[in-house]
Amino acid sequence: MVATNIDPRRYRGVVFDMDGVITDTAAVHSAAWKRLFDQYLAERPHASNEDHQSFRQADYADYVDGKRRVDGVLDFLGSRGISVPRGDADDAAGLETAHGLGKLKDRYFLEALAAAGALLFDDAVPLIESLRERGIRTAVISASRNCRQVLRRAGAAQLFDVRVDGVLADRLGLPGKPEPAIFLEAARRLDTPASACVAVEDAKAGVQAAKAGSFGRVIGVARTGPPSRLLQAGADVVVSTLSDVSVTTSADRRLSEVADAHRCWDEIALRLRDRGLVLVLDFDGTLAPIREDPTEVVMPASTRDVLQQLSRRSPVAVLSGRDLDDVRRRVHLDELWYAGSHGFELASPDGALIAHDVGDSALLGLDEAERHLREELKLIPGSRVDRKRFALAVHYRNVRLDSTDEVLSAVDRIGRTFPALRLAHGRRVIELLPDVDWNKGRALRWLLEHMGLAGAGAVPIFAGDDYTDEDALREIHEDGIGVVVRSAEHGDRLTWAHYGVDDPSSLTGLLARFVSLAADPGRS
Ligand SMILES: O=P(O)(O)OC[C@H]1O[C@H](O[C@H]2O[C@H](CO)[C@@H](O)[C@H](O)[C@H]2O)[C@H](O)[C@@H](O)[C@@H]1O
Numbered sequence: 347m348v349a350t351n352i353d354p355r356r357y358r359g360v361v362f363d364m365d366g367v368i369t370d371t372a373a374v375h376s377a378a379w380k381r382l383f384d385q386y387l388a389e390r391p392h393a394s395n396e397d398h399q400s401f402r403q404a405d406y407a408d409y410v411d412g413k414r415r416v417d418g419v420l421d422f423l424g425s426r427g428i429s430v431p432r433g434d435a436d437d438a439a440g441l442e443t444a445h446g447l448g449k450l451k452d453r454y455f456l457e458a459l460a461a462a463g464a465l466l467f468d469d470a471v472p473l474i475e476s477l478r479e480r481g482i483r484t485a486v487i488s489a490s491r492n493c494r495q496v497l498r499r500a501g502a503a504q505l506f507d508v509r510v511d512g513v514l515a516d517r518l519g520l521p522g523k524p525e526p527a528i529f530l531e532a533a534r535r536l537d538t539p540a541s542a543c544v545a546v547e548d549a550k551a552g553v554q555a556a557k558a559g560s561f562g563r564v565i566g567v568a569r570t571g572p573p574s575r576l577l578q579a580g581a582d583v584v585v586s587t588l589s590d591v592s593v594t595t596s597a598d599r600r601l602s603e604v605a606d607a608h609r610c611w612d613e614i615a616l617r618l619r620d621r622g623l624v625l626v627l628d629f630d631g632t633l634a635p636i637r638e639d640p641t642e643v644v645m646p647a648s649t650r651d652v653l654q655q656l657s658r659r660s661p662v663a664v665l666s667g668r669d670l671d672d673v674r675r676r677v678h679l680d681e682l683w684y685a686g687s688h689g690f691e692l693a694s695p696d697g698a699l700i701a702h703d704v705g706d707s708a709l710l711g712l713d714e715a716e717r718h719l720r721e722e723l724k725l726i727p728g729s730r731v732d733r734k735r736f737a738l739a740v741h742y743r744n745v746r747l748d749s750t751d752e753v754l755s756a757v758d759r760i761g762r763t764f765p766a767l768r769l770a771h772g773r774r775v776i777e778l779l780p781d782v783d784w785n786k787g788r789a790l791r792w793l794l795e796h797m798g799l800a801g802a803g804a805v806p807i808f809a810g811d812d813y814t815d816e817d818a819l820r821e822i823h824e825d826g827i828g829v830v831v832r833s834a835e836h837g838d839r840l841t842w843a844h845y846g847v848d849d850p851s852s853l854t855g856l857l858a859r860f861v862s863l864a865a866d867p868g869r870s
Pocket residue numbers: 628629630631632635636637638639640641643665666667668669732739741743772773774775812
């Protein structure tokens with residue numbers, strides 16, 4: 347199951363296609379087209395270059411879905427080697443022109459509509475209502491001239507601030523999909539730039555239109571059949587039901603609910619087709635398995651090998667909570683970018699160092715807190731104070747369970763006496779960090795901007811296992827691919843990841859798949 351989120355802080359409008367997304371009218375349209383074309387092809391005298399086989403479901407998706415009636419007639423008949431004159435709007439229904447045949451299709455559609463049962467998809471109203479409750483404005487678009495009647499018949503007209511349908515498009519002279527004009531008109535009427543709008547579409551031509559209009563995000567809806575058709579057309583993500591679209595500012599999926607990356611490989615590969623990748627990876631618990639003693643952690647040689655191959659094809663960075671030098675030594679690959687102390691210090695492959703300006707009070711605070719904590723915790727067996735340049739970690743993995751609270755409350759109490767510091771929790775570790783607006787998410791974005799992406803449109807990929815990695819997973823939730831390395835250490839916690847893997851060795855397997863993809867980006 348693929349799920350996605352619309353973050354109300356990032357988007358102010360959502361433009362929904364109607365047929366097949368909001369209303370179950372695609373089947374009504376499809377049946378009307380089939381009735382028209384089957385009848386027309388059966389009656390038309392045969393010619394050697396023409397294909398008169400009956401209208402198929404795939405023809406609906408390929409030639410008429412989402413298009414204006416006249417274009418649908420011309421495109422489908424054209425695919426069968428048949429050309430009819432365009433005609434004009436006054437042509438009688440059934441006349442052998444695109445307008446005449448389109449009018450007959452409309453008659454069949456209205457007959458079928460009158461006989462149809464419930465029209466609204468059950469999953470549409472809850473999503474639209476939750477968008478509106480959170481202040482996101484909604485628009486509906488349709489190439490259909492019957493959009494208003496369908497919405498009324500479905501009882502859905504009040505769900506939208508704006509409607510751009512076939513009637514308005516004709517009046518304004520807007521070209522149909524895959525041109526972006528109808529989508530852009532909807533965004534304009536929502537008073538919102540397309541980049542701050544999400545488009546929700548089930549048709550290939552519609553996805554292409556929204557993409558061409560530079561919508562902030564294009565969500566494909568494939569209620570039946572594989573997502574590949576819409577991913578290939580440019581959808582950022584494809585869901586099978588609108589119930590898989592949430593509207594929240596916080597992560598809302600549990601580790602156990604995140605789809606397995608290996609099982610979803612075809613979908614990931616399709617998304618990356620013909621695009622570059624840029625990888626940013628956490629270290630402990632992600633590239634290297636967790637050990638009792640942090641100083642004994644070793645990254646497997648097979649992982650180093652895969653990272654090296656990856657870095658020959660795509661930019662790769664390691665973004666760790668460890669000290670910069672520490673993580674660099676353990677990974678031991680000169681061609682990578684590195685960020686240490688949760689991103690407060692960064693280094694490029696040529697060795698240039700960049701440190702975040704955290705201010706003297708934070709650095710002095712870390713020095714003081716270290717002194718106090720070493721003194722206070724020296725009598726608690728198993729506790730370990732680890733000073734990094736921009737952080738102070740207190741490990742309690744080896745502390746007896748009944749003394750854990752003592753460690754945590756000491757760090758909490760001492761940390762609070764330094765206003766320039768904040769607390770961060772990790773896997774059996776609690777840390778003090780400079781209390782500035784910087785975290786792994788900000789550092790990740792900085793890296794992406796400076797790593798010299800292999801061409802525009804490269805997809806950022808981040809993998810991590812811990813709470814602090816969630817800032818990075820959240821940062822690329824909209825434009826990248828996030829992978830969480832699952833562990834049971836924090837229970838079935840919430841995550842921003844799109845996919846999961848079971849452990850670091852499974853992540854290495856996934857990275858190896860990225861190697862083959864980066865070697866041959868056209869492959870899926
Ligand atoms: O961002 P990361 O690269 O994941 O670093 C986070 C912390 O990782 C290390 O601690 C963790 O791994 C240890 C070794 O396996 C384990 O003993 C500990 O319980 C884990 O929390 C590292 O020692 C810390 O400095 C990092 O902040």
